[in-house]
Amino acid sequence: MSLFRIALRSITQRPVASLLTMISMGLGVMLVVAVLSIHGVVEQSFANNASLGYNVAIGAKGGKEQLVLNTVYYLSQPVENIWYSYYCEFLPQAERDRLLKESFAYRSHEAAWQTAELAALAGDQGLAGAALSQSLAAVGLPLAPDARRQATDGPAVELGRHGKYGQLTEMAIPLCLGDYFGRFRVVGTTPKLFDDLVYDIENNRKFEFAQGRNFVHHSPEHGYFEAVVGAKVARELDVKLGDEISPRHGAPEGHTHERKFTVVGILKTSGTPNDRAVFVNMEGFYLMEDHAKPLDQQRPGDQPEEAAPQSDEEARKDLEARRKKELELLRAADPEPLPVEQREVTAILVNADPMIAPGLENAINEGRDAQLVLPIKVIYELFEFIVKPVQWTLLALTAMICVVSGISILVSIYNSMSERRHEIAVMRALGADRYTVGWIILLESTLLALGGGMLGWLAGHTLCLAASPIIEDQTGVTIGFWNWEPAISLGTLLGTSSGRLATLSLPLELLLVPALLVLAIVVGFWPAVSAYRTDVAKSLGK
Amino acid sequence: MLTLRNIKKSYREPDGTPLPILDIPQFTVADGEQVVLVGRSGCGKTTLLQTIAGITRADSGEIVIDGIDIATKTEGYVDRVRAAKIGYVFQTFNLLPGFSAFENVMLGMTFARGRKDHGRAIQLLDRVGLSHRLTHRPAALSVGEQQRVAVARALANKPSLLLADEPTANIDPRNQQKIVDLIRETCREEKVSLVMVTHSTEVSGQFDRVDRLEEINQVKFNDTTAGAAA
Ligand SMILES: Nc1ncnc2c1ncn2[C@@H]1O[C@H](COP(=O)(O)OP(=O)(O)O)[C@@H](O)[C@H]1O
Ligand SMILES: [Mg+2]
Numbered sequence: 001m002s003l004f005r006i007a008l009r010s011i012t013q014r015p016v017a018s019l020l021t022m023i024s025m026g027l028g029v030m031l032v033v034a035v036l037s038i039h040g041v042v043e044q045s046f047a048n049n050a051s052l053g054y055n056v057a058i059g060a061k062g063g064k065e066q067l068v069l070n071t072v073y074y075l076s077q078p079v080e081n082i083w084y085s086y087y088c089e090f091l092p093q094a095e096r097d098r099l100l101k102e103s104f105a106y107r108s109h110e111a112a113w114q115t116a117e118l119a120a121l122a123g124d125q126g127l128a129g130a131a132l133s134q135s136l137a138a139v140g141l142p143l144a145p146d147a148r149r150q151a152t153d154g155p156a157v158e159l160g161r162h163g164k165y166g167q168l169t170e171m172a173i174p175l176c177l178g179d180y181f182g183r184f185r186v187v188g189t190t191p192k193l194f195d196d197l198v199y200d201i202e203n204n205r206k207f208e209f210a211q212g213r214n215f216v217h218h219s220p221e222h223g224y225f226e227a228v229v230g231a232k233v234a235r236e237l238d239v240k241l242g243d244e245i246s247p248r249h250g251a252p253e254g255h256t257h258e259r260k261f262t263v264v265g266i267l268k269t270s271g272t273p274n275d276r277a278v279f280v281n282m283e284g285f286y287l288m289e290d291h292a293k294p295l296d297q298q299r300p301g302d303q304p305e306e307a308a309p310q311s312d313e314e315a316r317k318d319l320e321a322r323r324k325k326e327l328e329l330l331r332a333a334d335p336e337p338l339p340v341e342q343r344e345v346t347a348i349l350v351n352a353d354p355m356i357a358p359g360l361e362n363a364i365n366e367g368r369d370a371q372l373v374l375p376i377k378v379i380y381e382l383f384e385f386i387v388k389p390v391q392w393t394l395l396a397l398t399a400m401i402c403v404v405s406g407i408s409i410l411v412s413i414y415n416s417m418s419e420r421r422h423e424i425a426v427m428r429a430l431g432a433d434r435y436t437v438g439w440i441i442l443l444e445s446t447l448l449a450l451g452g453g454m455l456g457w458l459a460g461h462t463l464c465l466a467a468s469p470i471i472e473d474q475t476g477v478t479i480g481f482w483n484w485e486p487a488i489s490l491g492t493l494l495g496t497s498s499g500r501l502a503t504l505s506l507p508l509e510l511l512l513v514p515a516l517l518v519l520a521i522v523v524g525f526w527p528a529v530s531a532y533r534t535d536v537a538k539s540l541g542k
Numbered sequence: 543m544l545t546l547r548n549i550k551k552s553y554r555e556p557d558g559t560p561l562p563i564l565d566i567p568q569f570t571v572a573d574g575e576q577v578v579l580v581g582r583s584g585c586g587k588t589t590l591l592q593t594i595a596g597i598t599r600a601d602s603g604e605i606v607i608d609g610i611d612i613a614t615k616t617e618g619y620v621d622r623v624r625a626a627k628i629g630y631v632f633q634t635f636n637l638l639p640g641f642s643a644f645e646n647v648m649l650g651m652t653f654a655r656g657r658k659d660h661g662r663a664i665q666l667l668d669r670v671g672l673s674h675r676l677t678h679r680p681a682a683l684s685v686g687e688q689q690r691v692a693v694a695r696a697l698a699n700k701p702s703l704l705l706a707d708e709p710t711a712n713i714d715p716r717n718q719q720k721i722v723d724l725i726r727e728t729c730r731e732e733k734v735s736l737v738m739v740t741h742s743t744e745v746s747g748q749f750d751r752v753d754r755l756e757e758i759n760q761v762k763f764n765d766t767t768a769g770a771a772a
Contacts, residue, residue, distance in 0.1 A: 428626070
């Protein structure tokens with residue numbers, strides 16, 4: 001009979017009390033494991049996104065955390081938008097000019113130019129002169145500022161130059177947020193998101209397709225209305241290639257857009273927030289009703305000279321008629337792209353040379369129109385200043401629960417001491433010395449603590465396993481039963497940085513074992529001393 | 543094998559005045575000898591056995607077991623001597639209720655160094671006629687069976703001295719003789735010296751040597767022939 005067996009026996013001799021004690025310890029440990037796992041999940045989800053494939057995000061002025069949550073994680077309340085032309089400032093000349101030609105300004109310039117030509121042909125000097133002077137004034141830059149002003153209060157549409165920041169940056173990818181598909185966010189963007197963005201720089205990986213292909217700017221079959229869905233979305237909502245999906249406006253319970261997008265691609269699981277988003281061609285996104293920025297004034301050319309005062313009734317009718325016309329246009333199978341003046345983007349994802357990023361940050365943030373954030377920095381700050389303290393607080397609380405459970409071990413053993421004293425005396429009479437009987441008690445509290453800890457550990461991991469679908473949903477982080485994160489380096493633990501051991505890392509959870517041992521010894525100490533002090537002759541009875 | 547000299551032991555009364563219990567000039571048990579101690583209740587028989595076993599320390603005097611005076615040794619040493627050389631049978635058996643008969647016997651050798659002989663435990667239980675009761679807990683055994691387990695346990699560590707404190711006092715009359723026989727026979731077989739306390743004249747009458755622990759706390763040697771043993 002080993003001391004271990006003796007200690008074990010005295011535990012099993014009082015099964016109910018022992019089990020209750022272990023359960024109480026187990027609950028504490030379960031909470032610790034759960035908190036550690038959450039800690040690991042959060043850390044991992046942050047780490048997963050530490051390499052985003054871009055280092056700068058530009059969006060509307062406001063909370064930078066919210067902008068990052070929106071653009072990086074597709075979480076939080078939608079943020080304000082910025083002008084489309086702001087996006088164009090991040091493009092090289094050729095691309096910029098091409099995009100900006102889809103504008104009222106350019107169209108009216110073209111129209112004016114043609115009118116002038118026609119007038120010239122017709123010999124109508126007066127009209128030709130007016131039109132010509134207008135368009136000539138606008139040849140190149142700036143282009144038809146008056147027309148622009150009539151359309152919106154946005155910035156001037158200027159052609160023939162590089163975007164202001166275009167040469168300082170690479171790969172501007174616009175994101176338009178606001179719609180939902182099921183509970184997932186719909187992201188209007190350009191094909192570059194999947195063609196160009198290297199999200200895992202370390203392994204040089206772009207987002208890959210499990211099925212189908214990337215959407216294109218304009219396809220013969222679907223026009224501007226192609227979509228790509230994330231792996232999780234496809235799985236959960238059973239989306240297949242060729243399905244037609246229609247986003248809901250503004251919120252998961254918003255009205256359903258009439259416009260349908262055809263799913264042409266399903267992404268492979270990447271463990272990033274892209275798993276749980278739907279990506280649609282931005283051109284198509286703009287063409288959904290309510291997505292065009294409403295014009296402040298009448299469109300130039302619609303009713304050019306009839307600015308005479310209208311009655312309210314007339315104005316309302318006029319508005320209705322215009323809206324009807326817009327809707328008709330929108331319903332067309334392959335409508336014209338939305339003019340630039342009516343476009344907005346939520347964010348622009350950009351790669352900027354780290355050397356010039358701070359300068360760019362200043363330049364943009366000092367302006368009125370937008371803010372530049374460094375997502376990694378914001379994520380890090382969020383993590384360091386919000387997530388970590390919360391986690392440590394949670395951990396401290398759960399550790400305290402363990403201490404309370406430890407005290408319940410003490411109470412349990414101590415309560416049994418009066419009945420145990422006789423047994424202890426008998427063992428002493430059989431030749432056990434004081435230390436031996438003390439050890440038996442310590443072993444007993446250790447077994448209770450570790451047994452409870454084991455129970456709690458299993459329960460904690462089972463809990464994690466059970467919660468893993470929810471966690472995966474929310475964070476894109478996959479956890480199994482054996483979720484060993486976070487790890488702690490052995491070097492840190494031993495306080496050395498040299499040697500082979502220092503490079504090994506251990507799961508933080510393993511610290512539970514020494515922690516429980518210490519706890520068991522601390523709480524077992526008192527009853528052990530009491531056992532040690534047992535007066536044999538008195539306790540033996542007859 | 544056992545010699546006591548000038549053993550003095552007193553308890554303190556609640557008011558602090560000393561209450562002398564033992565004052566034994568000389569008490570000797572030879573190797574393999576079987577001694578019965580008689581005396582009226584409260585005269586100090588249990589105290590004497592516990593003093594010999596080192597469970598209670600004497601105030602003064604020598605307790606020499608196999609040539610070692612345990613009265614001069616540390617408690618830890620005395621514990622080891624007890625674990626190795628002494629077996630103890632109690633009036634109330636004192637089996638541990640959570641352990642089976644076999645485990646209780648194993649406990650008899652657990653605290654001695656290097657002797658955890660399963661075979662011996664089984665053999666001893668067989669010897670006391672309980673080979674069919676190995677896995678029974680004490681509560682599932684009759685009192686006679688319990689005391690037999692206790693005897694096996696006391697002998698488990700191959701002691702040189704067995705102390706039995708009224709081993710039959712709680713046993714039904716039919717089984718008393720069996721227990722006494724068992725203790726005496728096994729002690730003889732194992733060449734263990736025996737000091738047994740009893741109130742039963744029937745029992746004491748069977749012993750060659752009967753010592754009376756008088757109220758005056760002096761061991762009187764009824765059997766003068768035993769005085770030769772050292
Ligand atoms: N721990 C103790 N403190 C004080 N008196 C005690 C203690 N143990 C025993 N006694 C007293 O010592 C006397 C002898 O007790 P004991 O050795 O048990 O007698 P016996 O076994 O002969 O009946 C009794 O009067 C008893 O009350
Ligand atoms: Mg007595």
